[in-house]
Amino acid sequence: MQVNQTLIIHEVGLRDGLQSETQIVPIDIKLKWLENLINSGIKFIQVGSFVNPKVLPQMADTDEIFNRINNNQINFAIPEDVTLTALVLNEKGLERAINSKVGKILMGVSASETHSYKNTRMTVSEATTRIIEMAMLAIKEGFEVQVSVQSAFGCGYEGKVPKEKVIAIIRQYLAANIKNISLADTAGHANPTYVKELFKEIYQLDPTLTLACHFHNTYGLGLLNVQSAIQAGVKYIETSFGGLGGCPFTKVAAGNVATEDVVHFLKREGIDTTINILNLIELSKSVSNFFQKELPGFIYKTGPIFWQK
C-alpha cells in the first residue's frame, strides 16, 4: 500500500477496551499495561476518561493515574515523545482533565440523533455547540484537543446516518478552527468504499486537517475500513490491544480493531510502524489472562509472520 502520511497508532485499550469490562482493573495493573505499551513503542496512548465514577467505575481512577504520573510516583519513565490522552464528556470532566495535565484531550458528539440523545439528552446540534465551547476552552488553556464524530458511519439505533449530518458537524469544528478530528464507527456499520468517500470529502473541506479513524470490528470489516481510511489520507488509527472492547450489554463482542493486528497488517504491507509487535502480543496475552477470556484479536494468538515480501 502506498502511504504518503506518517501513520500513528493511538492505543485506546486502557479506555475504550477496559470500559466495557465489569471486572475492575487495579491501578497498578493499568500502569503496568501502560508501561508495556510505552515499551512496545506506541506514542499515543489513551489512558482513561473523566466521567462519573458511579456510572463507569472502571474509569474512576483516571485522575489518580495522571496524578501518579505527574508526581513521579510511577516506576517507569514517560518518554518526551509519548502523548497520554483522555476522554471527557462534559465540563466537569474537562476541568479534571485540565487539572490532570492530559497530553491531548478528546471529546466528541454523535452524528445520530438517537445516540446523541441517549448519551447526552441533547440534540446533535446542541451537543455540537457545547463540545465546541469545551474544545475552545481547552485550547485557550493551552491543551491539545481532538474532537470526534461518533456513529459517523451508521448507528445501531437509526441505521444509516446521512453523510450531510457528519459533514455539518465537521463544518462547525472547522469554523471554530479545530482541526484534529476523529471519525468513530461506534456501531461497526462502516464499509470500506464509504469510509474512503467520507474521509476524502472531509479532506476536501480543508486539506490541512489532521484526521483520525476509530473502527469497531462488529461485522468483521474493521481492518478493511482501516485500510480505506489510510488510503484516504488518515493519519491517526485508534486501536485496542487484543481487540478488547464492545458493549457488555450486547450478546456479541464488538471491540475495536486490535492494535497488534493493525501493526501486523501494516508490516505485511511494507509499512513499518516501528512498534515492537512481540511486546504488544505479550501485553494482549496478559490482558487475556487477566480477564480469563479469549480476546477477538488474531495475531496475539497466532504470532506474527516475520518474513517480508
Add this chain to the structure above:
Amino acid sequence: MQVNQTLIIHEVGLRDGLQSETQIVPIDIKLKWLENLINSGIKFIQVGSFVNPKVLPQMADTDEIFNRINNNQINFAIPEDVTLTALVLNEKGLERAINSKVGKILMGVSASETHSYKNTRMTVSEATTRIIEMAMLAIKEGFEVQVSVQSAFGCGYEGKVPKEKVIAIIRQYLAANIKNISLADTAGHANPTYVKELFKEIYQLDPTLTLACHFHNTYGLGLLNVQSAIQAGVKYIETSFGGLGGCPFTKVAAGNVATEDVVHFLKREGIDTTINILNLIELSKSVSNFFQKELPGFIYKTGPIFWQK
C-alpha cells in the same frame, strides 16, 4: 466497490470446512447442509474430495453422496444452474470423480517445494506435469476442470513463495489451455497489495482466464484479500460457511473466509450476490451446534445490517 465481473461464491465448507474436523458428519446431515446451501441460492458448491478414506475419513462418503444425487435418492432437487464440485488429488481420485459425474473437478499443485513434497512426495515441477495430465484427461472426458496453485501467497514452512514460482505454474496451465485457475492462500500469508499485484499480473498473461481465489483467515486479512482479488478482476470466491476450516494439528483455527461474512461485506458495498444471508446464517448456526463450538465467522453471530447506503 466498482465491480465489472459477475461474482460467484464457491462454497467449500462441505469439503475444506469439514475435512479439518475429526467428528464425522453423517451423510444425511451433509445432504441437509447441501440442501440449505442450495436454498440459500449458492450456485457453486464443493461437496467433498475423492481421497483415501483411511487418511481422511470425513470425506469417505463423497462417492456415496454423488451416487445418491445421481440416482435421485435425495429428497430435494438440484437446480440446473447449480454446479457440484469436488477435489481430487491423484489419478485414482480422478477416476472416482469421473464415475461420480462431478460438475466441476478441482485439482492443484503447491507452489512451495516443501509443501508439495509433504503432500505428494513430488517436486513442484513433477506435480505440475502430473496435474496437467490429469486435467487434460478430465477435459477430454467432457468434464469442467479448475486447477489451483496452493501456497500461492506464502507457505507455513518456507515463508515467502517467489512470484516467479507461481507464474511458472500458471504458464504451464495456460500452455495446456487450462483457463480456470484458482490461487489458494493455504497458510493465510497473503496481504492485499500483493494479492492485487499477483492476480493482475496473471490476467495480463491471458485476459480470457477465469480466476478464483481461496483465502484462509489465519492473520485476519481474509476479507481484505477477497476485496483485493475482486478489484483485480477475480470472479470466483471460495468461502466456507461459518468460516469453518483450518488444520486440526495447529493451535490456531485458520478457516476460510466465512461465506456469510463475504456475502454481507459485498452487500454493504452495494453488490448483491442474490444469496439469502438469513438462510446461510441458519446453516452456520446448525454447523456450530453440530460441532458444539463457536465458528470464526462474524455475521452468523451478529446477524446482518439490513439498511443500505
